[in-house]
Amino acid sequence: MAEIHLDTPDIPHPPLDLSNIQGDILRGFAKDTETFLFFRITDPAEFRSRLQHIIPLITTAKQCEEIRQKIQAFRHSKEYKPGERLPITELNVAFSARGLEVLGITDDLGDEEFKKGQYADAEDLGDVIKEWDxxxxxxxxxxxxxxxxxxxxxxxxxxxxxxxxxDSIETMAKVSGSVRPGDQRSHEHFGFKDGISRPNIIGYTDPIYPGPKPILPGVILLGNVGDVQEINPPVHKERPAWAKDGSFLAFRHLQQLVPEYNRWLLKEATRLFPWIPSKGEVGSAAELLGARTFGRWKSGCPLSHSWHKDDPDIANDPQKNNNFDFGEDSGQTRLPFAAHIRKMMPRSNQPPDRLPFQQIVRAGIPYGPEVDKETEEESTVHDRGLLFVCYQSHLGNRRGFSFIQKLWANDPKFPRIESSVPGLDLICGQKGDLDRTMTGLHQNQQERESIAPRFVVSKGGEYFFSPSLKALREKFATS
Ligand code: HEM
Structure with a gap:
């Protein structure tokens, strides 16, 4: 296959068939609340036959776009009253490797992590199995x-x-999440605006705002241009024809220890920035330290643009809020090498022929109640966190969730910087409690290491395959 240069204006690929792609994959559902209903198939033949009644209920990427447009139009209409919602429901389905086996679908999808499942991958991901639900x-x-x-x-x-x-399935569990209330909508439980940076997908994203180079659709969808071979060195994987337009879904149930995170921020901020008032939200040392663990302020403003103070105008400007790389910050003055967004999307700190193949679409939702009295007690009483979902065409193979978690988040030496060992991603990196250090939390003391407790605990998850509508009709369902 010819080498593809992402700078080439017209990359040859047929247009995406949005009515064939499940709706959560390319951009995530528009939603206030979401339930993950985990099931076991008890009668495969019956399930395959009854599946045909479910397929018309599945929301496609095309329908998701229409829903978003309707919501926009409703918000700008005269009848709209703040807080009012259009009634919407969306449904998708995905199968684990064991699920495919039970259904008699034995073609190799060409992904080792998917094949073995997340439980078998857990230790390598840095999870503690006894903490899994x-x-x-x-x-x-x-x-x-x-x-x-x-x-x-x-x-x-x-x-x-x-x-x-x-009775063709047995419901094993329903796990639910909801967006946070009021002005915390779109913010995860630590308080940072989430869902800002998402890959611009050639042939889908419109408009494309300034930011990292657009990616080929095959980075997310199997069987599309960019799925196999193009990464350097190439990934050679055979995909069955029916897998086209499907995507691997990585689900992670991540508990967030919010009072513990806030307590750590206050304590460390006093030590690291003794000249800045430690308490109080705006302009406080704790706020600065929090921003340095993420690489963005709570508003979503990237530290690359404003590293002394939050600037909500930048956060809300799509021309600016993703328009940065780390080239202008060869050290850690603006943000640490191990800040969450720098570890998870290293931009100019990663070779440009690799990065466009190593991106994921995130589509998670927070779960659990707001923090109230626990703030005073400074330790978690109620379970809360993030039901993390991401889509990609590979879970390993030097791209995708499993690769990013193991070789980026968990590897203190990533991104590779000659002068420094960046340390762990303090948000989602995990290497056991003994190794939780990162450098650059303080702008002027690049090599200082700070030991942090865990703020995120993995309660488990699973890898799934989210098939196309055509595959559901022709490969999964029987009439
Ligand atoms: C509870 C755990 C997590 C929290 C609270 C969290 C929160 C955030 C926030 C606030 C952002 C910045 C806003 C944005 O650009 O959307 C972000 C970005 C991101 N996160 Fe996470 N995250 C978590 C876990 C993970 C995991 C497990 C992964 C993958 C292994 C991940 C991958 C990413 C990526 C790829 C970005 C975008 C970076 C960029 O393009 O600039 N996150 N996350």
Whole structure:
């Protein structure tokens, strides 16, 4: 296959068929609340036959775009009252490797991590198995992703799915999340705006705002240009024809220890920035330290643009909020090498022929209650965190979730910088409690290492394959 240069203006690829792609994959559902219904297939033949009743309920990428447009139009209409929501429901389905086996679908999808499942990958991911919730230690065959802007919308859709599938499945667990209330909507539980940077996908994203180079659709969708071979050195994988337009879904149930994170910020900020007032939100040392662990301020403003203070105008400007690389900061003055966004998307700190193949689409949602009294007690009482979801055409193979978690987040030497060992991603990197250090938390003391407790605990997860609509009709369902 000819080498593809991403600078080439017209990369040869057929247009994406958005009615063939499940709706959560390319951009994530528009949603206020989402339930992940994990199931086991108890009667494969019956399941395959009943699946045909579910397929018309599956929300495609095309329908998701229409829903977003409707929401926009509604918000700008005269009838709109703040806080009001259009009733929407969205449904997707994905299968684990064991689920495919049970259905008799034995073609090799060409991905080792998917094949072995997340439980077998857990230790390599840095997880502590005894901290996993029981559900994820069992054999899960599939997951329905049910999203809506109201709990009643979710219940209604789940009832439809369950009545259509009858006894052919057993519901193992329903795990639910919701966006946070008020001005914290779009912010994860540590308080930082999430879902800002997402890959611009050639043939899909429109408009494309300034930022990292657009990626080929095959980085997310199997069987499309950019799926196999183009990365340097090339990845040679055979994909069955029916896998085209499908994507691997990595699900992670990540608990966030919010009071512990805030306590650490206050304590460390006093030590690192003794001249800045430590308490209080705006302009405080704790706020600066928090921003340096993420690489963005709570508003979403990147430190690359404003490294002394938050600037919500930059955060809200799509021409600016993703338009940076780290070339202008060869050291750690603006943000540490191990800041979450620099580890997870190293921009100019990664060879330009690799990075465009190593991106993922994130589509998670927070779960659990808001922090209240725990702030005073400074330790977590109620379970809360992030139901992390990401899509990619490879889970390993030098790209995709498993690779990023193991070789970027968990590797203190990444990104490779001659003068420094960056350290761990303090947000999602995990290497056991003994190795939780990073450099550059303080702008002027590049080599100082700071030991931090864990703020995120993995409660488990699973790898799934989210097939195309055509595959669901022709490969999965029987009439
Ligand atoms: C509870 C755990 C996590 C929290 C609270 C969290 C939060 C955030 C926030 C606030 C941002 C910046 C806003 C944005 O650009 O969307 C971000 C970016 C990102 N995160 Fe996470 N994240 C978590 C786990 C993970 C994991 C497990 C991965 C993958 C292994 C990951 C990959 C990314 C990527 C790729 C970006 C975009 C970086 C960029 O393009 O600039 N995150 N995350």
């Amino acid at each position: 029981d559900i994820y230690t069992q054999t899960i065959h599939g997951v329905f992703l049910v999203a809506s802007n109201s709990p009643s919308g979710i219940e209604m859709l789940i009832a439809k799915v369950q009545s259509s599938l009858g």
